[in-house]
Amino acid sequence: MYTSNGFTDILLIEDNPGDVRLLQEAILEMNARIRLHVVRDGETALAFLRREGGYTDVPRPRLVLLDLNLPRKSGFEVLAEIKSSSDLSTIPVIVFTASALEEDILRCYALHANCYIVKPVQWHQLCELVRSIECFWLTLASLPPIYAPDDSHSICPA
Numbered sequence: 817m818y819t820s821n822g823f824t825d826i827l828l829i830e831d832n833p834g835d836v837r838l839l840q841e842a843i844l845e846m847n848a849r850i851r852l853h854v855v856r857d858g859e860t861a862l863a864f865l866r867r868e869g870g871y872t873d874v875p876r877p878r879l880v881l882l883d884l885n886l887p888r889k890s891g892f893e894v895l896a897e898i899k900s901s902s903d904l905s906t907i908p909v910i911v912f913t914a915s916a917l918e919e920d921i922l923r924c925y926a927l928h929a930n931c932y933i934v935k936p937v938q939w940h941q942l943c944e945l946v947r948s949i950e951c952f953w954l955t956l957a958s959l960p961p962i963y964a965p966d967d968s969h970s971i972c973p974a
Contacts (some may be wrong), residue, residue, distance in 0.1 A: 819919070822849055823849050823851040824849060824850055824878050824954050825853060825875045825876070825878055826851070826852055826853070826877055826878065826879045826880070826881060827853045827854075827855065827861070827865070827877035827879075827880045828853065828854045828855075828905060828912075828973050829854075829856075829858070829861040829880065829881065829882045829891070829894060829911075830853055830856065830883045830885065831855065831857060831858075831883065831885070831886050831887055832882070832883070833896075835883070835969070836854050836856075836934065838939075838970075839852070839879045839881075839940060839942070840852060841922060841944045842939075842943045842946045842972075843946055844945050844948045844952060845943055845946075846947050846950070847972055848946050848947070848949075849950065849954070850946075850950065850954075852954070853873075853874065854856045855866065855879065856886075856887070856889050857886050857887045857888040857889065858887070858889025858890060858891065858893055858894045859888040859889050860879055860888070861882075861886075861887070861889075862897055862898075864896065865877075865880075865904055865907070865956055865969050866903070866904070867881045871876060876907070876962050877907060878908075878910045878953075878954070878959055878962070879907070879908050879910065879949075879954070879959075880907055880908070880910065881912040882894060882895060882909055882910065882911050882912060882929075883911075883912060883913050884911060884913040884915055884920060884924075885913070885914075887914075888900070889968045891911065892915065892923060892927065894926070895927045895928075895929055896927050897910070897926060899927055899928040899929075903908075904912050904927075906960040907960075908930040908931070908953065908957075908959065909928075909929050909930050910929070910930060910932075910933060910949070910953075911924045911929045911931065911932045911933065912930040912933050912935060913932075913933075913934065913935060914934065914935050915934070916934045919938075920921045927947070927970050933945065
């Protein structure tokens with residue numbers, strides 16, 4: 817599932833700079849073939865995914881990592897909008913959050929999250945998580961093709 821440059825574009829929707837930095841460092845540590853794009857709130861995430869405003873030239877991510885506790889629009893709202901959009905619904909969304917509440921897990925799966933992961937607290941666990949995401953989602957799983965938003969039959973160049 818890698819692009820022609822050998823990296824896969826993943827969108828991280830996370831408002832905590834510390835969590836962003838740790839994930840970036842884990843990706844580097846594991847030599848993961850991931851190009852991470854980061855947005856820090858729900859409204860900006862949707863603009864990125866829809867390629868609106870200053871995001872008209874961004875690549876369509878192959879995978880979304882979504883925190884639930886976001887400013888401007890919650891992760892639940894972002895998930896609902898992604899999964900109800902005919903243009904975005906096929907992008908796999910991994911909820912990546914600190915919440916282990918059963919009600920949050922159930923609500924996310926009801927909104928069609930593809931996976932729910934509680935953020936690990938240990939460095940080695942985060943590194944193993946990066947390896948697992950790369951192995952499963954980017955190597956073993958067959959992800960849908962990347963289509964242009966205005967032409968559902970032509971594949972966008974990577």
